[in-house]
Amino acid sequence: MKKLLPLLAAYAVSFSAYTDISPSDNVKLALNMYSNQRARQVGDLVTVTVEESNSSKKTEDFATAKTAKADADMPFFGFQIQDATNIFQRFRNSLITDAEQNIPIAEYKINASSSFSGDGSTNSLDQITSEFACRVVDVLENGILVIRGDRKLLYKNETVSLVITGLIRSRDIDNLNKISSKRVADAHIYYETGGELSRGTRPGYVWRVFQVLNPF
Known part of the structure; x- marks a missing residue:
């Protein structure tokens, strides 16, 4: 009998703690246990895989x-x-x-x-490959998520800035909470580099002014 009393006391404490949980808490608990953790509300994070390439040729x-x-x-x-x-x-x-x-x-x-x-002829090929987390900043009435992500890297006096904004659908996010940039609507992707290497490969102001004034 003495051994049974501690077990009954522990059961009573656990039962009282369970009864203190509200129905909304039960829903949240169920979502956390069985959902795939996709971003769906403001403040949630989603990983965007940026795979953008652009090639053009003109003659x-x-x-x-x-x-x-x-x-x-x-x-x-x-x-x-x-x-x-x-x-x-x-x-x-x-x-x-x-x-x-x-x-x-x-x-x-x-x-x-x-x-x-x-x-005259021109050929250009631009390619950006990256992966970083974006934050849901707003949810539209139809359930569309508005995301924004900023990343800035500094490496050997070279800065790389990458900013992405756009609209995504929750169902396009995979089970790993990732989405491709090709599925981002109204995507605005800004990629900019700066530093000594960038300045060394960029024409000077005098040359650029001369090119504007050159009539030939």
């Missing part, structure tokens, strides 16, 4: 040509205006010699041409 060819030509030949000025009005007739008479010979006028020719041709 342009341009050519233009223009030619203009004008010829005139007036060897006998008098013959050309013999049927003209009196004004031109008097002008003709002033140019005729005593021997009634017409004054020859020199012929002229104009030839002009212009041409331009140019070509």
Whole structure:
């Protein structure tokens, strides 16, 4: 009997503690035990796997040509205006010699041409691969989650800043609480580097200004 009393006392204490748990606490306990821990409310964290790549290729060819030509030949000025009005007739008479010979006028020719041709091509390939946690900052009325994540790394005087914002659906999150950036709607991904290496590979201000002013 003496051994049974401690067991009854322990059972009574555990039963009273269980009865103190509210129904809402029971729901939370069940969710924590059986759910897959996907982000679903403000403050929850979700891991975003950033796998973005962009490639572009552009080629342009341009050519233009223009030619203009004008010829005139007036060897006998008098013959050309013999049927003209009196004004031109008097002008003709002033140019005729005593021997009634017409004054020859020199012929002229104009030839002009212009041409331009140019070509250019560009190739670019950008790729970002990263994985970091984002925080749910808002939940819309339809259940869409608004997320935002910031990451900044400093390595050997080089800084790397990565910011991502967007909208995700809870059902797109896998069992490991991860989601691909390809499933982020209205995604804004900012990737920026800075430091001595970045400055060394970037053209200077004078060169960039010259490129803007260069007409060719």
